[in-house]
Amino acid sequence: MTETKKVDFMSSILKEWLEQKKIEAVRKYEDYGPQITDYHFVWDDCTERWIFYVEILLEKPFVLPWVDEEKTYVMNAAFPVDPEMNDFVQVY
Numbered sequence: 001m002t003e004t005k006k007v008d009f010m011s012s013i014l015k016e017w018l019e020q021k022k023i024e025a026v027r028k029y030e031d032y033g034p035q036i037t038d039y040h041f042v043w044d045d046c047t048e049r050w051i052f053y054v055e056i057l058l059e060k061p062f063v064l065p066w067v068d069e070e071k072t073y074v075m076n077a078a079f080p081v082d083p084e085m086n087d088f089v090q091v092y
Contacts, residue, residue, distance in 0.1 A: 013054040025077035033059025
Protein backbone atom coordinates (compact mmCIF):
# COMPACT_ATOMS: atom_id res chain seq x y z
CA MET A 1 0.00 0.00 0.00
CA THR A 2 1.47 3.36 -0.97
CA GLU A 3 1.94 6.02 1.70
CA THR A 4 -0.78 8.21 0.16
CA LYS A 5 -3.30 5.35 0.17
CA LYS A 6 -2.36 4.53 3.77
CA VAL A 7 -2.90 8.15 4.86
CA ASP A 8 -6.24 8.28 3.01
CA PHE A 9 -7.33 4.97 4.54
CA MET A 10 -6.30 5.91 8.09
CA SER A 11 -7.82 9.38 7.71
CA SER A 12 -11.14 7.82 6.71
CA ILE A 13 -11.00 5.53 9.76
CA LEU A 14 -10.27 8.54 11.96
CA LYS A 15 -13.18 10.51 10.47
CA GLU A 16 -15.55 7.60 11.09
CA TRP A 17 -14.25 7.30 14.67
CA LEU A 18 -14.81 11.05 15.24
CA GLU A 19 -18.41 10.81 14.07
CA GLN A 20 -19.03 7.85 16.38
CA LYS A 21 -17.55 9.73 19.35
CA LYS A 22 -19.69 12.80 18.66
CA ILE A 23 -22.78 10.58 18.66
CA GLU A 24 -21.67 8.94 21.93
CA ALA A 25 -21.07 12.33 23.54
CA VAL A 26 -24.55 13.59 22.65
CA ARG A 27 -26.24 10.32 23.60
CA LYS A 28 -25.02 10.66 27.20
CA TYR A 29 -27.07 13.85 27.59
CA GLU A 30 -30.00 13.17 25.27
CA ASP A 31 -32.55 14.03 28.00
CA TYR A 32 -31.08 17.53 28.31
CA GLY A 33 -31.40 18.73 24.70
CA PRO A 34 -27.72 18.45 23.73
CA GLN A 35 -26.12 20.38 20.88
CA ILE A 36 -22.45 20.14 19.91
CA THR A 37 -20.90 23.60 19.96
CA ASP A 38 -17.24 22.70 19.44
CA TYR A 39 -14.86 19.78 19.07
CA HIS A 40 -11.09 19.69 18.87
CA PHE A 41 -7.96 17.70 19.65
CA VAL A 42 -5.59 18.39 22.53
CA TRP A 43 -2.20 16.74 22.96
CA ASP A 44 -1.69 15.13 26.38
CA ASP A 45 2.01 15.14 27.30
CA CYS A 46 1.52 12.63 30.12
CA THR A 47 0.06 9.88 27.98
CA GLU A 48 1.60 11.07 24.70
CA ARG A 49 -1.79 10.75 23.04
CA TRP A 50 -4.27 13.05 21.39
CA ILE A 51 -7.52 13.58 23.26
CA PHE A 52 -10.66 14.37 21.28
CA TYR A 53 -12.87 16.84 23.18
CA VAL A 54 -16.51 17.49 22.39
CA GLU A 55 -18.21 20.53 23.94
CA ILE A 56 -21.97 20.16 24.37
CA LEU A 57 -24.48 22.89 25.10
CA LEU A 58 -27.57 21.69 27.00
CA GLU A 59 -31.07 23.18 26.77
CA LYS A 60 -31.91 21.96 30.29
CA PRO A 61 -29.49 22.22 33.23
CA PHE A 62 -27.51 19.16 34.24
CA VAL A 63 -27.00 18.71 37.99
CA LEU A 64 -23.41 18.00 39.01
CA PRO A 65 -23.82 15.78 42.08
CA TRP A 66 -20.13 16.05 43.02
CA VAL A 67 -20.36 19.87 43.31
CA ASP A 68 -23.20 20.34 45.82
CA GLU A 69 -25.96 20.11 43.24
CA GLU A 70 -24.51 22.89 41.05
CA LYS A 71 -26.14 23.09 37.62
CA THR A 72 -24.43 23.52 34.29
CA TYR A 73 -25.48 24.03 30.69
CA VAL A 74 -22.14 23.03 29.17
CA MET A 75 -20.55 19.60 29.33
CA ASN A 76 -17.36 18.23 27.81
CA ALA A 77 -16.75 14.68 26.69
CA ALA A 78 -13.18 13.45 26.22
CA PHE A 79 -12.06 10.47 24.18
CA PRO A 80 -8.39 9.36 23.97
CA VAL A 81 -7.24 8.59 20.44
CA ASP A 82 -5.54 5.25 19.86
CA PRO A 83 -1.75 5.74 19.76
CA GLU A 84 -1.47 4.27 16.24
CA MET A 85 -3.72 7.11 15.03
CA ASN A 86 -1.55 9.92 16.49
CA ASP A 87 0.12 10.76 13.18
CA PHE A 88 -3.19 10.96 11.36
CA VAL A 89 -4.68 13.43 13.82
CA GLN A 90 -2.09 15.92 12.61
CA VAL A 91 -3.12 15.29 9.00
CA TYR A 92 -6.79 15.70 9.89
